Amino acid sequence: MCSIKVLLVDDEGDFLRTLGKRLSKRGNVVELAGSGEQALCLLERFEADVVLLDVKMPGMDGLTLLSLIKQKWPLIEAIMLTGHASVEVAIRGMELGAFDYMMKPVKFEKLYYKLEDAFRRKMHQEERIMAMVKNG
């Protein structure tokens, strides 16, 4: 699969950097944000395909960030990745349009597959919208 533009949002710096490095190594374009506010700023100039976001962060929390992203850039796919197990948050997030909800610790491979799947969905959506536009 071709390169995916990924934005990682997490207040845990170590996690962010390690994951970012591994994703870049696989030929993806990665940007990092330490907070929800920073993520929104970045998205103004970075056309992400998939955003991987933490749920609990100081400042703007993940669910708020998610709904803002979906409002402004509905085609971006978002995956929640969190250390707090909560079905309520998981479902709320998916209702807001998140592609999936994953819990730390997660195997890199599994996370990567999820990113690919989210990216594939985005491609399909875009294709259909393009066709609709073309056909009026």
Add this chain to the structure above:
Amino acid sequence: MSFFDWLPFRKKQAEKTQEDLAEIRRTFATRYDHFRLLIQANSETHELMAELEEALRGFQPYGMHYVRALCTRISTSIFQMIRHLNELDQGSYEKLYDQFSVIQDKIVPHLESRQHNGEGKLVLALSEVGRDQADLCGPKMATLGEAGNKLGLKIPAGFVVTTVSFSKFMKKEGLEEEIDRLIQTADADDSEAMFQVSSKIMQLIIQSDLPDDVAASILEAYDFLCGSQGGEVKVAVRSSALGEDSEGAAFAGQYRSILNVDRSSLILACKEVMASKYSLQAMAYRINRGIRDEDVAMSVGCIMMIEAAAGGVAYSRSPMNIRDENISIYSVWGLPKAVVDGSVEADEFMVGRTVPMQVIGHHIADKEEKYVCDTGEGVCSVQQLTSRRTEPSLTDEQLVIIAEQAVRIEDHFGPAQDIEWAITKEGDLYILQCRPLMQLEGSPEGVLQSSSVSIPELTGGRTASPGVGTGPIFHVRKDADTLHFPDGGVLVIKQALPSRAALLSRCSAVITEQGGIAGHLANVSREFGVPALFGVKGALTSFEEGQVVTVDADGRAIYDGRITELLKEKPRHRLMRGSSVQATLRKAARHIVRLNLIDPDSLKFKPAYCKTLHDIMRYCHEMAVREMFEFGTKKEFVQAASRQLICNVPKQFWILNLGDGIAPEGRKRADRCVLLEHINSAPMQALWEGMQAVPWEGPPAVHTKGLLSVMFEATVNPDLNTTSSSRFSQRNYFMISERYCCLQSRFGFHFCGVEALLGDRVSENYASFQFKGGAANLERRILRAKFVGEILDEFDFKVRIREDNLNARLEGLERLSMERRLKILGYLITHTRQLDMIMTNSFEVEKYKKKFFEDFKMFHAVQ
């Protein structure tokens, strides 16, 4: 509005433009994507449910964080399935969401943290404490208070920082949430990760400030204590944890105690003791005993230091043998710390429960060092005067006084007691702590004579925990060594330090050079049933790292190699049995695991009858497959998707292409057929090869009874009426994509389903097989299901059989192994036809089985 109404080609069906075809392709791709993600969530849920069932069996330790994460993962996957199913048919399954929340509402309350109510005093004077305050003070301080205030025994003055203070501290600034997050994100099986998490949490607690009112109350109580004693005092700061009273887990003794603390260090010491709730050994202990983290609250006892001339531990009965009533007393010069730590060998005395009491046995140790209070703060170890080293640390009169008090305490509280005591220079006996003693049943078989087995490499020491264990030697000299400890290793250490208890769940035996059997490590070894031999001279230097030895703790001997005569078959220990964590999981699992929707043809196969998450999962999967079939066989799409298979000649199999399952040249064919060589689906090719590998011999020769059984069944079983149209008509369909294949077929009288995913993502690969029905009576059909099940079991399938309904599933194998198993499935589909007829004839059954396995050799084995 149905999906078809807005498709552009609907209006001008006569001719499809390029654009229409592109739209069909896009529609298929999107639908297939949802279907694929649903199948993926289905697989994920399968795995998680299997994990949950394993956890319910209780052999593996786990904590509440695991339970919460597991249940959340399952719910999330199920929700995903509902979501994708609704995408497949424009929300006609919305009802499932309601059913999902009904079930969810039954699960969630069990997973929520039980909150300790934050009411009550922050600090209590020990003189006001009795058993009734166990909720506030933890059982250790509550019983100590009771022993002093009710029994009139001498206890040191002091105060208790209650669990209310602890809860307040944990609630402050989201401390508890952060701790939960740290635990949740660590892999409990990764010892290095657990080690880091433990120290991170402890640092976090120690660096956080106590709530102001808590800190003020502690210092106020301390000042009041000094006032009542007429001058500045030093205190011992000890843990008294609440919530470890689960069955069989009478005590952990895994927390910190800090001795000889003054005012300036008091607050820090309290925080350190509270932090020790998350010491590695305490966390491991809770996981292994199934104790929920949130149920454990730390209260902290601050009691005056006693300048001990001698100190130690008394057991009101034998910890090794429930039938032994004698009182055991372990004693050293100076503070009792050395006995409790298990760091040195102590004097051992036995006092008979007679009237009057009598000392009936002793073993005097060489007590090289002793612990005393440092002049400033803390304690230190000093060299013992040579003349007194081998002298008994207690007189007979003192022993009898201790024994009498031990029995009094036992009489008052009920169960046998484990008592920590100290005697001052003036001869005053103080009780420092008392708690229930866990006793073992004793070994009824008696000890094997060592000589009858072979010559031991090393003998001696004291039995700290009975039993025999074998494994490779592993020396632990420092904390870092514990990270590499092998599962099933024999732990060899110099001193019996309590912190080594974190390794016990993975040890086959423990050997120490020093340390007494009254220490924490010995206690926890007994609790975990790990054989332990303490005080074995030369243990550290006698064995090579990795050398396999057999430790006979009863016979006090260590042998080279594995001595099978000594190793009695030990039943696997269900660690989690009766624990509150397991109980919680069980309550939640009631709404998760059980499958009620078994029969897709039943009228009750509806969302409203989904009682568990498993039901929803089953329902979603079934409906998704149906949706895909029905959509693909709708007139508008037939040309695009469904074709009859030609393999030399046209076969009675139809192919439904989900996307990339047929090569371009195959798609060009105008006659709605497809050649096998144009099938571009790895799992279908493998399955088909198995189905065609050996021609079917035809139905087995049936003896009269078998035939009668068929005729009888035909009159009562509507499925056998071949004119009725059941699902997907009577045709055999393959639904395929490059990586996926789903076969639904009715072979004569039974239904067969295979579903497989075979691609680059090895972890997502799976094959599942469903088989049910038949023409013979139920007994024979059940026998056939079992027959097929046994064969599949040999090939690593997880098989479940309910009546004549067989479900087999296999996951995560790489391509070649997967293909081989698909071929075997294909073979079985062809050759188990009508075998139910002969199932009561064991000779025939054997014959077929032999033939099958002979034929399987064609599908060459791969490593």
